[in-house]
Amino acid sequence: MPFPALTHVAITVTDLEASTSWYSQLFGADPVLDEDEESGAFHHAVFALGGGTLFGIHTHTGSTATGSFDEKQTGLDHIAFAIERSELETWVSTLDRLGIAHSGVRDASYGSGISFRDPDNIALELFAPPA
Known part of the structure; x- marks a missing residue:
């Protein structure tokens, strides 16, 4: 199963x-x-x-959450959202329009992605697997 x-x-x-x-x-x-x-x-x-x-x-x-997210600590490293490779540049434009700082498109052997962070510094990614 x-x-x-x-x-x-x-x-x-x-x-x-x-x-x-x-x-x-x-x-x-x-x-x-x-x-x-x-x-x-x-x-x-x-x-x-x-x-x-x-x-x-x-x-x-x-309780009140304090501090800033740090992926180097035990726990969550990042959250990735699935997109198609053809959507990468559209997402760059969308993040720019929203005023969200990002990495730009990064290519690797395992896929391409755009990294960015939320207001609590939580690491997020838009990720497209290789074609």
């Missing part, structure tokens, strides 16, 4: 309102869910992405 696909990714942010606005602009859509989780442990805003994947941003009740 093959291992199942990812259904969702959830990240903790320092400023839910600012991150919701930032991701809404990046994704070109508002969250499909923006609520306190029923146990009261956290608040989340959830975006529906292509392929049925959900992307959530969280704040946790009773």
Whole structure:
């Protein structure tokens, strides 16, 4: 039996309102869910992405996220979103229009991508596998 696909990714942010606005602009859509989780442990805003994947941003009740993301620490390194190779330059233009600093297109033997960071410095990538 093959291992199942990812259904969702959830990240903790320092400023839910600012991150919701930032991701809404990046994704070109508002969250499909923006609520306190029923146990009261956290608040989340959830975006529906292509392929049925959900992307959530969280704040946790009773604690405040501090510091800046660092992929050199144990845990998450980065999140990559699947695109087609033909979409790379369009995404460069979109990120430029949104004022999001990025790496430009980087090519490697395993594919091509554009790296950038969210307001909490979380590493993100638009990635196209090799043709």
